[in-house]
Amino acid sequence: MPYLLTCVSHGPALGAPMPRPPEHESLVAAYEARARALQAFDPELVVIFAPDHYTGVHLQMVPPFCIGLNCEAVDDYGGHPGRLNVPQPVAWGCIESLRSADFDVAVSHAMTVDHGFSQPLQGLAGGLDRYPVLPILINTTCRPVSSFRRVRSFGAAVGRYVKTLGLRTAFIGSGGLSHHPANIFPQDLGSTDPDIARYLLHGGMNGGMGRTEWIAQLARWTEEGGQKVASGERTAKDFRLNPAWDKQFLEAFAAGKLDVFDAWDPLWVIEQAGVAAMEVQQWIAAAAAAQACGLGAPSIDFYFSGAEYRISVGVAHTSTEVTPEKLEEPHAPGAGPVTL
Numbered sequence: 001m002p003y004l005l006t007c008v009s010h011g012p013a014l015g016a017p018m019p020r021p022p023e024h025e026s027l028v029a030a031y032e033a034r035a036r037a038l039q040a041f042d043p044e045l046v047v048i049f050a051p052d053h054y055t056g057v058h059l060q061m062v063p064p065f066c067i068g069l070n071c072e073a074v075d076d077y078g079g080h081p082g083r084l085n086v087p088q089p090v091a092w093g094c095i096e097s098l099r100s101a102d103f104d105v106a107v108s109h110a111m112t113v114d115h116g117f118s119q120p121l122q123g124l125a126g127g128l129d130r131y132p133v134l135p136i137l138i139n140t141t142c143r144p145v146s147s148f149r150r151v152r153s154f155g156a157a158v159g160r161y162v163k164t165l166g167l168r169t170a171f172i173g174s175g176g177l178s179h180h181p182a183n184i185f186p187q188d189l190g191s192t193d194p195d196i197a198r199y200l201l202h203g204g205m206n207g208g209m210g211r212t213e214w215i216a217q218l219a220r221w222t223e224e225g226g227q228k229v230a231s232g233e234r235t236a237k238d239f240r241l242n243p244a245w246d247k248q249f250l251e252a253f254a255a256g257k258l259d260v261f262d263a264w265d266p267l268w269v270i271e272q273a274g275v276a277a278m279e280v281q282q283w284i285a286a287a288a289a290a291q292a293c294g295l296g297a298p299s300i301d302f303y304f305s306g307a308e309y310r311i312s313v314g315v316a317h318t319s320t321e322v323t324p325e326k327l328e329e330p331h332a333p334g335a336g337p338v339t340l
Contacts (some may be wrong), residue, residue: 004041005298005318006034006165006292007173007283009311010050012078013217017308018226030302030315033090035124037319042168045090046125047162047289048117049155049282050174051141053184058203064146065103065154067095068111068135070112073128074211077219079115082128084135090165091134097161103154110125111135115318116279120174131170138285140175142184149262150279155285158183159292169293175279177249177303178272179241179311183221185275220327222310234322236307240274240337243305246312249280253316256297258288276311283316290318 007029017024047133055074057063057286064148068084069091075081098105121128136158146154151247162169189197195208196217204210209217228234269277287298298316305312 001280002041002168002320003293003295004038004043004170004320005123005173005287005295006038006170007286007298007314007316008034008080008120008124008173009176009178009312009313009315010116011309011311012076012222013226013238014114014313015121016079016226019230019308021304021306021308022305023306025306027302027313027315030082031123033301034317035126037103037317038124038170039108039126041168041170043131043163043320044069044167045087045162045169046121046131046172047136047158047169047286047336048172048174049119049136049138049277049285050113050116050120051139051282053114053116053141054200054203054214055114057137057141058141058199058202059142061105061116062139062142062211063137064139066108066111066137067091068108068113068137070109071111071117071133071135072114073118073187074215076215077222078119078199079302080118080122080128082118084117084121084133085129085131086135087132090132094134094158094161098154098157100156103157111137113137120172124172132196136285138281140276140281141188145266145278147262147266148264148284150174151281152258152261152288155288156292158285159289162289163293171286171290173283175282176277177246177280177312177314178240178242178274178305180274181276181310184218187275204291225310226308229310231313232303234307236305239310241305241307241312242273243312246303246314247272250303250314250316253287254298254300256291258284258291282289287318295320
């Protein structure tokens with residue numbers, strides 16, 4: 001049974017960098033190549049590992065891992081609204097399999113997600129509901145985060161379950177690389193604007209800012225950040241972009257020996273590469289799931305670190321049994337231009 005792994009960065013500014021770097025065309029080309037491959041692969045199931053950005057999960061209750069039985073994406077900056085096509089028997093089966101493997105994964109009967117899920121699904125799959133999708137959330141946003149060892153083991157357990165299904169499955173890991181949006185991921189609510197802190201805690205259920213206002217605030221921050229980069233007020237250093245750390249991660253990731261990450265300390269990662277660099281755990285979980293299904297080491301298709309995106313951007317993949325004839329098509333049937 002063939003399987004496919006695709007790992008990509010996500011970010012509100014990916015589709016509208018400011019200013020637009022020369023590397024943008026290469027990023028779009030890398031995304032398009034992965035989209036053609038995924039759509040030619042024509043998966044019977046897509047399993048996506050991604051984070052939340054205080055859209056559906058708030059500090060009053062933060063699950064380390066959560067699977068959605070129903071899932072809706074909001075219309076946030078850089079994201080795409082719509083309902084995901086979640087096959088509930090598959091989702092329930094995965095939950096039961098993980099519980100029996102001693103992973104007490106949380107369950108959402110009405111999961112709300114943002115661009116962390118919708119951007120790669122739209123860009124790679126060509127739509128949020130084009131294929132059956134199993135949405136798996138890993139908390140990489142706020143402390144405490146899970147250890148790298150636990151995340152790798154969790155991904156492998158998901159892969160072992162998927163292998164029993166006998167379905168042509170595409171795994172997607174969404175997140176990373178180095179970046180530090182401390183305004184979105186504050187580590188100290190005591191020094192955060194009280195209205196924002198209340199939203200982060202309660203998501204508007206306790207008065208104050210609601211989700212609509214939060215999404216609008218994120219859009220303003222994104223646009224203001226781009227304007228400051230364009231004017232020279234902010235640089236890569238302000239966003240804690242760290243190409244040396246990115247290279248260290250990507251080289252280890254491409255080697256395929258994922259257990260090397262087991263010894264990584266999340267606090268060290270945050271110190272070196274920013275609080276949102278923890279999103280590389282989404283890549284590790286997806287790759288571990290793919291390896292459990294027999295896939296080998298990933299290949300790195302694209303990398304760029306630039307303040308224009310406010311993140312370091314990467315694209316990687318591993319695949320089996322995708323025919324050259326399908327990959328040579330300019331676009332798979334029904335596939336359109338990639339929208340980031």
